Amino acid sequence: MTLRELATLLEWDALSEGSGLDVAVVGCYSGDLLSHALASAKPGEIWVTIQRHANVIAVAQVAGLAGIVLACGSRASDSVIERAREAGVPMLTSPDSAFVLAGRIHRALFPEAQ
Amino acid sequence: MRDYVADLHIHTCLSPCGELSMSPRAIVAAAVSRGLDLIAIADHNTMGMVDVVAREASKRGLLFLYGMELQTREEVHLLAYFDDAAAAHEFAARIYERLPEQKNVPESFGDQVAVDEDERIVYVERRLLLNSLDLEFEVAAEWIAASGGLAVPAHIDRTPYGLIAQLGFVPEGMSFPLVEADGASLPPACRGSALVWSSDAHVPSAVGRRVTVFRIEGPTVAELRLAAAHAGGRSLSVERRAPAAEHLDGGDT
Numbered sequence: 059m060t061l062r063e064l065a066t067l068l069e070w071d072a073l074s075e076g077s078g079l080d081v082a083v084v085g086c087y088s089g090d091l092l093s094h095a096l097a098s099a100k101p102g103e104i105w106v107t108i109q110r111h112a113n114v115i116a117v118a119q120v121a122g123l124a125g126i127v128l129a130c131g132s133r134a135s136d137s138v139i140e141r142a143r144e145a146g147v148p149m150l151t152s153p154d155s156a157f158v159l160a161g162r163i164h165r166a167l168f169p170e171a172q
Numbered sequence: 173m174r175d176y177v178a179d180l181h182i183h184t185c186l187s188p189c190g191e192l193s194m195s196p197r198a199i200v201a202a203a204v205s206r207g208l209d210l211i212a213i214a215d216h217n218t219m220g221m222v223d224v225v226a227r228e229a230s231k232r233g234l235l236f237l238y239g240m241e242l243q244t245r246e247e248v249h250l251l252a253y254f255d256d257a258a259a260a261h262e263f264a265a266r267i268y269e270r271l272p273e274q275k276n277v278p279e280s281f282g283d284q285v286a287v288d289e290d291e292r293i294v295y296v297e298r299r300l301l302l303n304s305l306d307l308e309f310e311v312a313a314e315w316i317a318a319s320g321g322l323a324v325p326a327h328i329d330r331t332p333y334g335l336i337a338q339l340g341f342v343p344e345g346m347s348f349p350l351v352e353a354d355g356a357s358l359p360p361a362c363r364g365s366a367l368v369w370s371s372d373a374h375v376p377s378a379v380g381r382r383v384t385v386f387r388i389e390g391p392t393v394a395e396l397r398l399a400a401a402h403a404g405g406r407s408l409s410v411e412r413r414a415p416a417a418e419h420l421d422g423g424d425t
Contacts, residue, residue, distance in 0.1 A: 090247075091332065092340035111246045111309065113339045135308075 059083055059167055061104065061124050061148055068162050070127055070150040073139045077146030083124045086163045088156050092117050099123055106159045110134040118147045125149065129156040173405060176386045178210040179203065180239060181251065181326065181352065181370030182379055184221040188282035188302050190374045195291045196221070196228040198376045204232050206380030206413050210391045212239035214251055214326075216301040217271050219264035220286045223257070228289055235391040240264060241326055243302065244309040249326035249333045251352060252316040255392045263319040268299075270307045276300040309335075310343060322393040324350045324368060329359060336361065349400035366400040369410035377415055385409050 062079035065072060072079065084102035089095055090109045099105055101122030107114065108129050115138070118126050125148030128134065133151055134142070142149040152159055165172055182199055183190035203211050211234060213225050222238045229236045238260035242250045254260035275298055276284050284297035305312070316323040328351050331337035342348075342361045351358055351365040358367050369382040387407045388395040399406040 091337055093331070093337045096340050109246060111339055111343070113341065113343055116344075117340050 064104065064163065064166055065150055067166055068152065068154075068159070070152045072148065072150050073128075073134060074142035074147065074149040076125065076142060076148035079125075079148055081124050081148070083163075083167065085167065086160060087123070088160050096121060104163060106156050106163070108132045108156065110138060112138045112141055114138075115142050115145050115147050115149075119145055123147075127152055127159060129154060129159050173387060173389050176209040176235065176388060176391060177207060177380075177383050178212075178386055178391075179206075179208055179371050179373070179380045179383050180210070180212040180237065180253065180324075180368065181214045181241070181372045182211055183241075183372070183374050184213055184215055184225065186218060186221045186284055186286050186297060186301070187215045187374070188276060188278075188284050188300070190215070190282075191376075192283060192285065193376055194374065195287050196225045196289055197291065199225060199373075199379055200228045200232050200234055202373075202376040202379035203229075203234055206383075206415075208234065208380045208383065210235040210237065210386070211379075212237040212253055214239035214241040216241050217243060217267055217303070217305060218297065218301050219260055220295075220297065222260065224286075224288055226257075237391060237393070240267065242267065242307070242312050243304050243333070244307055244312050245304055246309050246338050247304050247333060248309050248335050248338045250309065250312055250316075250335075251324040251326045252312075253322040253324065253393055253396070254320065255394075256320060259320050263315065263321060266315065267305060267307075270305040271299055271301070272303055272306065274300045274303055309339065310346065313346065320393070322350070322396055324348060324352055326352050327354050327372065328362065329353045329355050349397050366408055367410055368408070369412075380413050381415060382410070382412055385411060 087099035087103045088106040099121040128151040131153040185194045226236045238254040286294045313323045325335045352368045373379040
């Protein structure tokens, strides 16, 4: 499933499309400690977090993530969104909590596991 | 110029995690018994105890800096130091406006009690102090500098609340003359910064167990900055100190 399909299905609002939403999403990482994300998030995963500091962009790049979805309606500042655009990192936002987001993403990506 | 043995990270009974025994008198007595020259109080998001500890320190010939341990929006702990009381209090008032109105639950988080020289309760802080300010890390550092203070990332190598754990690395374009760490050296991301050790004491027996010895002209924020740069013969080094004989328990929180 592509990030665009997932974002449409789950009604996410794109703050930055980065280098495009037509990237494949293979899984999900959820958490707010950037050091842990750096160590544990896997390439192609969508990152669910409430952390909206500019450092999330570099972490997403380094870890090769499909994109970042900010939970609980968390919105990054304009300067952070601008940086995400420049870095080519998709950044989206959703009013859902991290728990609801993770559940919905899991259902969308792995319907056979339900 | 001379050596100042300094412990710049001490909590009082006002911090929810600080023991009630962390009164001004107990802190100063512990600092004196460990042979410290200089201390700073660094309670979470408040300076409610700095004046009373400063007075108590001055009675015993102990030097003092005004400190606070801020918790930024990203849950990063950042120390702020001031040598000017008015600037420190003005800064603290601005910080309090950014502290969420969430109430403390003493049974869960601990008591937040301000006391006087004689250990009588002056007030109970109702707002939870160990909470994240509505203030971005970079902005907090800017505020500290603008108020004439010195920003020092606290226990940078600790999980959680250390800068590296929370944010992965030092944000681009930022550098700090001094960085506090638990480890014997700073992470590679802090190249150019000088290592500081402090006790982060929450109980009297822990005061001064880890110190930084500053060779400086006097206990000012400007001199600490110069020591970090090794300017004009100034320097700093870190060391552990044996506990005073009457205190042998731990106290790491």
